[in-house]
Every structure is written in structure tokens, then in C-alpha cells.
Amino acid sequence: MSETQTQLPTDTWIHASWDEYLQAIANLLDDKAKSYYYKGHRRLEMPPVSFDHGQDHVLIIFAVTLFATLQGISATGLDRTTFRKIGVQDCQPDIAYYLRERAQSIPAGTGIVNLNCYPTPDLVIEIAKSFLFDNLGTKRCLYEELGVAEYWVVDVQNTQIIAYAVADQGSKRIQESQVLPKLAIATLEEALRRSREINQSEVGVWLLSQFQQKQADKTV
Numbered sequence: 001m002s003e004t005q006t007q008l009p010t011d012t013w014i015h016a017s018w019d020e021y022l023q024a025i026a027n028l029l030d031d032k033a034k035s036y037y038y039k040g041h042r043r044l045e046m047p048p049v050s051f052d053h054g055q056d057h058v059l060i061i062f063a064v065t066l067f068a069t070l071q072g073i074s075a076t077g078l079d080r081t082t083f084r085k086i087g088v089q090d091c092q093p094d095i096a097y098y099l100r101e102r103a104q105s106i107p108a109g110t111g112i113v114n115l116n117c118y119p120t121p122d123l124v125i126e127i128a129k130s131f132l133f134d135n136l137g138t139k140r141c142l143y144e145e146l147g148v149a150e151y152w153v154v155d156v157q158n159t160q161i162i163a164y165a166v167a168d169q170g171s172k173r174i175q176e177s178q179v180l181p182k183l184a185i186a187t188l189e190e191a192l193r194r195s196r197e198i199n200q201s202e203v204g205v206w207l208l209s210q211f212q213q214k215q216a217d218k219t220v
Contacts, residue, residue, distance in 0.1 A: 011131065013041040013138065018087045034080065037090035038142045045131075052156050053129040059195055060125060060154060060188065061095055063207055067183050070211045074103035082112045083120065083146070091142060096121035099179055115146065122149045122179045129156040136162060144169050150179045159192040161185050 008024055010033075016024065021042040025035045034045040048054070061077055068075035078096045098105055099122040106118055124143050126135045135153045143151045144166050151171065152163045163185045164171035165178050177183040187210055194203050 008044060010044045010046050013038075013043045015040060016042040021090070032080075034092040035082075035090060036092065036139070036142065037088075038138065038145075048127075048129055050129050050156070053127055055195060055200070056154055056156050056192060057094060057127045059191060059200060059203065060127070062200070062204060063188055063191055064095075064097060064123070064125075064180070064183075066204070066207060067180060067211050068097075068099070070208075071180070071182070073099060073180065074101075075099050076103045076106070078121070083115055084112050085115045085146070089115075089142060089146060091139075091146070093121075093124045093143075094127045095123075095125035097123040097125075097179075099123065120147045123152070123177075124148045124150070125152045125154065127154045127156060132157075140164065140171060144171055150174075150177060152185075154192070159189060159196065161189055161192075 008027060017040070018037065021037045024042055024044060028044065032047040034047070036043040061079070065075060065077055076098045080092050080094060081096060082090065082092050083096070084090045102119055102122060106113055126139060128135045132153070132155055140151060148166055150163065150165055152161050154161050163174050163177065165174045175185050177185070191203050191207055194206060
């Protein structure tokens, strides 16, 4: 085991060139670790191990996919995929979605998604058990500059979702998704709260009833 491998600092932004960043991620012992590069700084994150983080991660993917399916919105969800602008930016959000005409914009067999060739995701989601303010601050700026349409941060400890609509390299808080119209952030937050008391299948039944009502409202 090399000295570089054992002493890589994690969970903080470190000044680094692009080449130094690539060397750092090549030396990561755990290939499940996440990595970011923004404005000449790198950040390495060890994979979360908490039950609540993993539970919320799965529930949000289920909820978004279910809603899109019931509303007839084409959707492709991605779990911890690398999105890269070579030499400039790199990120591995917990969850990302391509929607509607973009749902099939990334061909099968793609490894790292080169954002110089492919579009940015419509929706990016970070699940924050720790480092909440980093997700609300530096990472939000990163995703604003990448040009995602919407960015959510799931605050695991407080079962809260801080959602932003992104435009013109800036963002504003929203209470209803703009990329998934009629999806109320409050509904997802209630699902997170319920998941602390009942199992995910039961939460899924509740979500289905809520979303079916939205579907009924759509047809009226």
C-alpha cells in the first residue's frame, strides 16, 4: 500500500490541478468513493455507511421514478454516475435524472459521461447525512455552472428536501418541482418522515395513492 493511498485527505476541498485530481482518484482504495472537481479544487468523499442515508437514497429514487411513470414522463435515473467537463469540472451526485427527450440521450455502454459531448442531467440530487452546508453551498454552485435544471439536497437528519430551480448560473428555492410538474416537495418530505416509522413498501403504497390522485387531477 503506497503512502499516497493511505494519506489522501477526504471530505474537504483541496487545491489541486486537474492532473493532480486524476492522480488522486486513481489512488483511491475504495472505488465506491465519490469525487468532485471545481474551480481548481478537488474533493474526495468516502461512501456513506448509515442506515438512514441508504434508506433515503432508495426511497427518493423510487418516488421520482414512480411519479414520472404515472405521469407519462420519460425518465432515466442514474446512481452515482460521473459527469465530467475535462479539465474543468467533475462530479458524482448521488442521483441524477434525464427526462423527456433527454431520457435516452446517453448511449448504453457509456462510462464517464462527457458533458462536452452529452447534455447535463435535468435533475441532480445529493443525499446529505453529513456536510449539509457543503451540498447547499459549493456543490450547488458547481451544479449551477454545469447547467442542471433542478437540484435537490435531501437533509437526512431533518427529513427535509431543499430544492432549487437553476437558471442562468443561479438558483432559487422551490416548493414544487419544475422538471416534474405537480410533484410537491412536501409530499416527498412526508414520505421520508413515514419511512422512519413504517417500511418502504408501506410508504410506496402511500406514495402511489398520492401520485394517482395527481394523475386523476391531470385528466380532469
